[in-house]
Amino acid sequence: MCPARTLCQSLPEFLGIPASTVTCWTTAHGDVHWANLTASLQILDWEGWGRAPEGFDAAVLYAYTLLRPDTVARRAAFPILGSPAGLAA
Template sequence: MRILHREGWGLAPQAFDAATLYAYSPLEPNGAAGVRVAFPVLGSPVGLAAEATVCAMPLQTVARGDNLTLADQLQDWSEELRRR
């Protein structure tokens, strides 16, 4: 018997994994800058779709009281994405 978690099934926008790594990178010193260097697709038109998708996901958890250590960085990221 196996338990499958199907929430993650299907296609995600290109750069989704890189954007997910970026979302949690502020927990490490110099993490966000390093992720942007390693994955230059972030910031590109296709990368922006992934960034917007991923940014919204943990922001919703902040509203429920989770990921509070990331709240300020996620809000800043959200504002930056709106300006692009």
């Protein structure tokens, strides 16, 4: 069951796209962006962590790269995004 039931049901309907089915919930940082990563790829700033669909953190980090074509070109670094879980995230 979706914790934010109204969001999970209403947003796809509002956007006119089919709803994704989240099959795997996992621990997530919730706010992964480049300022929360160290050079050795350790994740900082965990005050907003919780449960989210598998791939959520990768999807958020990828979204932060969309204005950087050189980084977007490295999408293969986020293999979860091509999976059903990543597409739902």
